[in-house]
Amino acid sequence: MRIIGGNLRGLKLADVGEGDKAAHLRPTTDRVRESIFNLLVNGTHGNPIPNARVLDLFAGTGALGLEALSRGAARVAFVDDGVAARALLRANIEKTRAMGVTDVWRRDATNLGINRSPGFDLIFLDPPYGKGLGEKALITGLAGGWFAPGAMIVWEEAAPPPAVAGLERIDQRKYGDTVITLLRPEQG
Template identity: 75%
Template sequence: MRIVGGTLRGLKLAEVGAGDAAAHLRPTTDRVREAIFNLLINGSHGNPVAGARVLDLFAGTGALGLEALSRGAARVAFVDDGVAARALIRSNVERARAGGVTDIWRRDATRLGPCRGGAYDLVFLDPPYGQGLGERAMASALEGGWLAPGAVVVWEESRPPLVPAPLVGIDQRRYGDSTVTLARLPGPG
């Protein structure tokens, strides 16, 4: 796995092999990450990455959040409750020399609680497939005030997810066994 675009393009990330089923690690492939960022940056809704505060839920390896940093995001908070995942995220943050603009939180993404800092402009959501965890995490994020008005959500699942109100679906694409759904919280932008 490598960062596929931006200032960190080509940076090799820590190896996880085919993933860690016990830890629910299923890294987003380079091809799918590139497609996601092409949708975000070249879409008709402006560039939600530049200068964004990013929340990477079920962060796994941290590749999505680090890709966002590489492409101009201001700061990324990685959320994962897995020991193996947080070790991979720490390793990848060190490789990217991004310690000053990242936070790594051990937290259950389905029970975020209230947001104590500023809300986030861009949210990546890549839960273990087929368990309904994405829907629970989005409900928790919305209830806790984690999304800024106009925030964009990038949700990767095995099937089209049930996007909760007040989020509005703006795009959806299928890549192999992954469905990527883009949604936006109404507001400025």
């Protein structure tokens, strides 16, 4: 696993091997991550990365959020309640020397609560597949004010996810056994 683009391009991240099923670690492959960022940067919806405040839910190794930092995001908040994930995440933050522009929050991404700071511009959502956790995280994220108006949400699942009230689907692509769905909050 490595950073695909930006100023940290080529940097090797902490190795997870085949992932950690007990900890639900299933890192996004380099190929899928590259496809996600090509879609974000070159899509018709505008590049949401430069100077973005990024929220990486079910962060795991943090590869998605760190890739965004490498490509010009201003700050990333990583959310994961797994011990193994947070250890890998901290190792990757050190490798990228991103301690000053990252936050690691040990909390349940499906129960975010109320956000007391500005909403996030770019949200990555990579829950354990097929458990309905993505929908729960998005519902609590909307209710708690975690998403800025016009935010871009990138949701990774094994199958096309169900619609979530308050969010509109912008795009959806399938890469092997992974479905990437781009969403935005509906404009009031």
